[in-house]
Amino acid sequence: MKTRLDISLADNLTPLQLIAFDACTRCNECLNWCPVLDVTGDESLTTPEKIRIYGDLIRSRHGLLSSVAGPPSVENGLLEKLKDALYTCTTCGRCGEVCEVGINTQQLWPAMREKLVELGVGPMGAQDQTGPLTAEHHNPYGRLHAERFAWLPPEIEVAERAEIGFYVGCSGAYVAQPMVIGAVRAFASVGAPFTLFDDEWCCGFPLFIIGDNEQVAEIVRHNVEGFVARGVKKLLVSCPCCTFMLRERWPEFYGAELPFEIVHTTQFIAEMIAAGKFKLTKSIPDRLTYHDPCYLSRGVRVIDEPRAVIAQIPNVDFVEMADCRELSKCCGAGGGLRRCNPGLSVDMARRLMADAEAVGADTLVIDCPACFERMHLALGGMVTDLKIVDLMELVSELF
Amino acid sequence: MQSLFQSFTVIPLPWRAPFYAAAVLALLLAVGGMWARVRLWGLGRRGRRGPLSDAGLGHLIWLSLSKFFSADCLFARRVFARSRWRGWMVMAFVWGSLALIGAVILSAGFYAANRAMPAALDRWASTALDVAGTIILLGLLAALGRRYLFPPKRWISVSADGGLLILFALAVFSGLVMEGLRLAGPGWEAALRWPIGAALGAALNSLALPPEVWERLYLAMYFAHAGFGLSLLAYLPFSKLFHLVASQITTFAALTPPSGAQAAPQPPLLSRNIPRRERGRGSGPALSEVEGVRARDSQ
Incomplete structure (x- = not known):
């Protein structure tokens, strides 16, 4: 044929x-x-x-x-x-x-x-569900849109309008809640008022990355207008894939430069540390290592900021893995692979965790909800004492 | 001792027309083939974000020509960052080819203009051709060795790439043998000008063949060398050697950081904490180790 x-x-x-x-x-x-x-x-x-x-x-x-x-x-x-x-x-x-x-x-x-x-x-295999699920539920996981903000701690005050907005992202909202909980707690401790878009949709990355761009322009317009209506000038994003999508691809689908700045949450916290507005006071006995997520390091070159945040932990014991920074290894979650070949992606996550163990780390710090989901899934099949912690989750426990 | 110019007149008169016709055909194929590929670059969508997104064909062609002389290309910086072996190999190709092309253009230019070349320049051009050919041949032998004798553990290729390498090696090797045949008579007195060719000539001299045999062999090798060289030229745009035209543009564009990024280290590959690997598998353990040693399901 x-x-x-x-x-x-x-x-x-x-x-x-x-x-x-x-x-x-x-x-x-x-x-x-x-x-x-x-x-x-x-x-x-x-x-x-x-x-x-x-x-x-x-x-x-x-x-x-x-x-x-x-x-x-x-x-x-x-x-x-x-x-x-x-x-x-x-x-x-x-x-x-x-x-x-x-x-x-x-x-x-x-x-x-x-x-x-x-x-x-x-696309390949179950990836063909990404489009229909996103169209129906505004997230590729097929979870209820009404539950997108179910993770939000009640003590956190969210402004109706603010110059700082927080784009939560689907993975943070549904499969890596400790990450976004940690992020909003860190924002609150800084004292910077921030807002959320209560009808936030998927950023479109899961569709874009499998080559199915049919809905993306509509998604982008909806999200941009939602944050603009809340007076947002600086949009914080915790997911590396969302950060990449918003910075690199949204302007193209939107048809103009975005009316707000896109900043990764770790960049924001690093800025706050540099300005003396954020300080970590508690120590952690574990030896830490850090995994650079692919779209944060190679995608948008946020490499030094996570290390700057980790360096603020008093008496921190930090070690780099053999493959780090721009050359970090992938956890297997990206590119839609976890949907079309879940076994392969779990195997890749296990290799990454084995690399962390190889340098004697007790805790593998990550900065990506997709990595968070994949590595916790992979952890289920391993005998290991290695802990997987998101950077924002870690930070929120140490101030 | 013969001058560099004499190589333009060794072709017997009756063979000159078909010879030059073949040369013109090869050149037309090279230029036409290159244009056929370069015009495809213009099919891309302009205005997308990213480096060179608005560049027109003229700008891209200019970059292809000018960035060949950038430090990244001349000193193979990105290649050296990953492998010294391949770095030296690329350096041999780049500098050897530059010297060779420079000497040929120079001598052809003088020949076309006034049939004469200043003696000192002729001497330098002769030596440059001789040494540059040897340097390229060493690079090609290293590439052939890497391909056929010591291939990396991870390797994927197509047979046409091997054919191209062999054709390139034959073109250069036949040139050096031709030099040896040409200098078989004068022996070591030519060594100051053509050190490699003279060494080969001295070796060939030990065969003690009559002068007319040397002349016939030299002419045969001249045609072989020209045939291999013209074939290489004509095949260039249809082979992976076309990266000579394209790769300096991507290498240049790689220096542009993504939008909104912090200032990236320049060049990015030379920043700290980057392990250097010659080849082979990654540093992580094999999957069998991961699963076999630590996976619950294997217990």
């Missing part, structure tokens, strides 16, 4: 992304860093293959021959192979970080996935 390539394969890619298909030297350095390959051992799922196959398709679809003889047809098997390679990936961007020619893969994969969706080939 063959599929006729009668759509453009290039019109959603930037010129730089199109150049990437010509720039890859197939040096294979990225293979040494791929956390999916660590587990699967399948080299056909890796970056050079994705780039080679899609590059060939573009040249075949948009080459001179195609303009004379019409759009070509390709074997469905090839498209299926490309789908496996593109979706068996957490889009962690580690391959791009080590790429010897600097290809930004974290931004490239979603654009390629979008085309597979347009061709009717993607």
